[in-house]
Amino acid sequence: MESLLVGSFPHASSVTTGGSLLPHIHGANKKIYYARSYAPKASQQKRKVQNKYNLQFGEPSLNNHYKCIEGDSPNKKCNRKYIVKASSEPSFESEPNACDPKTVLHSVKNFLVAFQKFSRPFSMVGIISNIIATSLLTVEKLSDISPLFFTNVLKALVLNLTMSIYVNGVNQLFDVEIDKINKPYLPLASGELSYTTGVIIVALFLIMSFWLAWIIGSWSFIWGVLAQSIVGFVYSANVPLLRWKRHPVLAAMCLVSLSAFILPITIFIHFQTFVFKRMTIFWRPLISVIAFTSLYFVGISLCKDIPDMEGDKAFGINSFSTRFGTKQAFWLSVTLFKMAFGVALFTAATSSYLWSKVITGLGYAVLASILWYNAKSVDLGSKDSVQSFYIFIWKLLSAHYFLVPFVR
Structure with a gap:
């Protein structure tokens, strides 16, 4: 002034x-x-x-x-x-200038920080690990690892990460008021990004996903993008007959279908048919991975609602946590995680390759032990402690994907 x-x-x-x-x-x-x-x-x-x-x-x-x-x-x-x-003489007083490069750079930096929060990068770690592990699962001989293989891994990563931003973005668009209670640090809830900007980002990444799938020319990718976009919208959209996140069973089905079925199966089919030109055979390692991730993601769907109980109750979302309480939801999710590791240990024990038995058997035994140790140290009365455990189980999932290529 x-x-x-x-x-x-x-x-x-x-x-x-x-x-x-x-x-x-x-x-x-x-x-x-x-x-x-x-x-x-x-x-x-x-x-x-x-x-x-x-x-x-x-x-x-x-x-x-x-x-x-x-x-x-x-x-x-x-x-x-x-x-x-x-x-009139030239003023030596500095005045704000919208075209100042420093001002523009500061605005761009703030937008990128807000966009990073909007994209929820911790969930992308699991997607990246899933894609790399499933693509390596299709490798049958060393000659399969070629520039063509790495190029298609990169294409799959870019395509599914853009799809992940769409899915996370749609959820935030319909959960702005809930996030003001549960996750006030998210950019739409905090006001770092306007609602209009959020809509534009979501629309752009949805269009980009379909465009990339079409450019790549893989029908498994096209159907995968279509399925993910529908499930993501059905899970979050606050319209009649949708918003399945309000119901524990339907919410778990959405999460499992995205991460345990749609993503690994479309990646597996793409590499088998589009890259290696082979017949699609759902062999034993893939079935084991799908069984593991199905149980694990049901556990994630239960665990993720525990820190959000306050907002869910305020907006009438009947999650398992709001119905049965924090303790029951937490220990049921831990039980599902242990069952997933049990499936992995059974697969390792019945493998016909000694090296696969040793690597996967020891690996999954160590991961299961780490899970149990961390679960016992969680303070269920602390929202931060439960949230920290939720981030931890995503990291543990990434460690699981590191062992997937050795499952035979």
């Missing part, structure tokens, strides 16, 4: 004293004196003018020049008057 006020006035002015500028002044007698006797008065007047403007503007920004113009005779009193002439 101060810069706007000062900026509306000139920063430099000249103050001129002159005679009574009459039209009949005689040019011959007109003389200009800078008399010593008037200097103190002029200085006094100068100080008065300066003080006046200093009080108004808060800073001595006026350069004042005085001239005493006399007529007729030097013996007559000088008829003086002060005229303030304002002249």
Whole structure:
């Protein structure tokens, strides 16, 4: 405000004293004196003018020049008057500039931080691990690992990560009011991103996903994107007959179908038929992986609702946690995680390859032990403790995907 006020006035002015500028002044007698006797008065007047403007503007920004113009005779009193002439000079005061590169860079940085929160990157770790593990599961000999293989892994990653942003974004668009209670740090709930910006991001990433699938030319990818977009919308959309997240069984079905069926099966079919040109055979390792992830993601669907009980109750979402309480929901989810590791250990024990038995057997035994240790240390009365455990089980899932290529 101060810069706007000062900026509306000139920063430099000249103050001129002159005679009574009459039209009949005689040019011959007109003389200009800078008399010593008037200097103190002029200085006094100068100080008065300066003080006046200093009080108004808060800073001595006026350069004042005085001239005493006399007529007729030097013996007559000088008829003086002060005229303030304002002249515009360049302002040295900094003013905000929307086109300043630093301002633009700061705005871009803030948007990227908000977008990072909007995309929910912790969930992307599981997707990345799932894609890499499932693609490696299709490798039957070393010659299969070629530039074509790595190129298609990259395509699958880009395609499914854009789809993940769409799914997470749709959920946030319909959960703004709930997130103000449960997750106030999310950009739509906190106001870092406007609702319109969120809609634009979701629409762009949905279009981008279909465009990428079409450009790649894989029908398994096209059907995968279509299935994920429908399930994501059905899970979150607050319209009649939808918003399945309100019902525990339907919510679990959505999560399991996305992560345990649609994603690994479409990746597996793409590499078998599109990359390696083979017959699609759902062999034993893939079935084991689907069984593991199905049980594990049902556990995740129960665990993820525990920190959100307050908002879910306020908006009538009947999750398992709100119906049966925190303790029952938590330990049921832990039981499902242990059952998933039990399936993995059974697969390892029945493998016909010794190296597969050793690697996967020891690996899953260690992961199950870490799970049990962390589960016992969770404080169910602390929302932060439960949320920390929820992040931990996603990391544990990524460790599982590291062992998947060794399942034979």
